[in-house]
Amino acid sequence: MMDKDNVDIGRNVKIIGFLKCELLSSVSAVFEAIFKGSKEGQQMIMEGLANIILVTYSLARRLGIEFSHIDKKVQEKARLHILEEHYLEKWYGDLSSLYRYLKGHGE
Secondary structure, eight states: OOOHHHHHHHHHHHHHHHHHHHHHHHHHHHHHHHHHOSHHHHHHHHHHHHHHHHHHHHHHHHTTOOHHHHHHHHHHHHHHHHHTTOHIIIIIOHHHHHHHHHHHHOO
8 A cells, every 4th residue: 555655656657747738739729820920929929928837936936946936936036137237128128027027026
């Protein structure tokens, strides 16, 4: 008879594999939607990006990482790239916008 810990470990390994496949599938869907470029493509892009975020948080959780730690790490990376004048920041100000959003969203 298998004990509960082995079942949980096995199930966790299986779901991590599933989430990795979901992540790749979502990235592929976003690339395909960008290629199509129509109004329908815009909806597909949003669906794919939302799924990438959802899967990323789920994968982190399965790997023992709290959602708040992911948020904090994204904030730290955005802040670092702002200081390093990353092209996204230099040309568009995207990282400052994201940083402000995350700061306000997390409070």
